[in-house]
Amino acid sequence: MESTVFEIISELDSFFPKEIEFLPCTExxxxxxxxxxxxxxxxxxxxxxxxxxxxxxxxxxxxxxxxxxxxxxxxxxxxxxxxxxxxxxxxxxxxxxxxxxxxxxxxxxxxxxxxxxxxxxxxxVKGESAVVVDTHFERTAFRLGLTDTHDRSKASREIKETIDKEYWSRLSDTVNSLGRMFCRPKPKCIECPLSKLCPKVDVKQE
Ligand code: SF4
Structure with missing residues (x-):
């Protein structure tokens, strides 16, 4: 794993709470x-x-x-x-x-x-390690350089090939959360906790 990817994973992991809420039901x-x-x-x-x-x-x-x-x-x-x-x-x-x-x-x-x-x-539901590529994840992972495609299936495959399976679920949750909070279509780079590591940080905001 490249060190920058590892740094991104670590920074995301330490920024967000261990349990990130999703849908309330698990039936x-x-x-x-x-x-x-x-x-x-x-x-x-x-x-x-x-x-x-x-x-x-x-x-x-x-x-x-x-x-x-x-x-x-x-x-x-x-x-x-x-x-x-x-x-x-x-x-x-x-x-x-x-x-x-x-x-x-x-x-x-x-x-x-x-x-x-x-x-x-x-x-x-099943507690398996998985890469969940939704619109927030796709946009944010691309900007962070975790994938070089906007095709969700290809992005999922790329990430599975380059990042160890043990990180998949946590990465999915944290990148998704980053996308909802900071890396919106119009990103809030100044406030973003990943701004020092992100290759697509919007310098115009600095
Ligand atoms: S620095 Fe900006 S572009 Fe990079 S992840 Fe954060 S909000 Fe997105």
């Missing part, structure tokens, strides 16, 4: 559905939509048998509600019959489950 099926709902939305809206959905239909069997329009109404606030309702209902039918698989390769075959959602599930 596997509800977690998976909530991460699907969070796509193109916020975690807060996803959690609200999930609460509405699971209050009315508490398990895969009941969601599978619900009217599609009812699901759409309940998750409306999280955006892209028609596509999400379709995916969630198809996912419910599969999970109701076969359960949830526990490998990345099988998870990404489920309706509405991409690599980010699958990795997030493996990390948070």
């Amino acid at each position: 596997p099926f509800r977690f998976l559905v909530t991460v699907i709902l969070s796509g193109s939305s916020t975690d807060k809206m996803a959690a609200i939509s999930a609460e509405k959905l699971f209050s009315a239909y508490p398990n895969p069997h009941s969601i599978a048998g619900a009217e599609r329009e009812e699901i759409e109404k309940l998750i409306h606030g999280s955006g892209l509600f028609r596509a999400k309702a379709k995916n969630i209902q198809e996912l419910s039918r599969i999970v109701d019959q076969h359960g949830i698989p526990d490998t990345l390769e099988e998870l990404v075959k489920l309706p509405g489950v991409g690599e980010k959602t699958a990795s997030c599930y493996l990390q948070r």
Whole structure:
């Protein structure tokens, strides 16, 4: 591992708390559905939509048998509600019959489950080491020089190839948090704890 990458990992690790909060629920099926709902939305809206959905239909069997329009109404606030309702209902039918698989390769075959959602599930629910590349992670990791691509799948592969597996989950959490707090689309480099190590620090702000 290059020393600069190690320095970035260490600096991030010491800056952020050991436990970084994510979605409040860890029940596997509800977690998976909530991460699907969070796509193109916020975690807060996803959690609200999930609460509405699971209050009315508490398990895969009941969601599978619900009217599609009812699901759409309940998750409306999280955006892209028609596509999400379709995916969630198809996912419910599969999970109701076969359960949830526990490998990345099988998870990404489920309706509405991409690599980010699958990795997030493996990390948070199964306790596995995983690289979770969402929009915050991708933007921030690129600026920090942890990857040289904006393609999320390639970025995930690059990071897995260059960084030891034991760091993947913590790196995912801390880079994501840095992206939400400082490395926004318009970055706050002056306040950023990584400004001394970051190759893309915005010098115009200094
Ligand atoms: S110094 Fe600026 S560009 Fe670099 S990680 Fe921090 S906020 Fe992002």
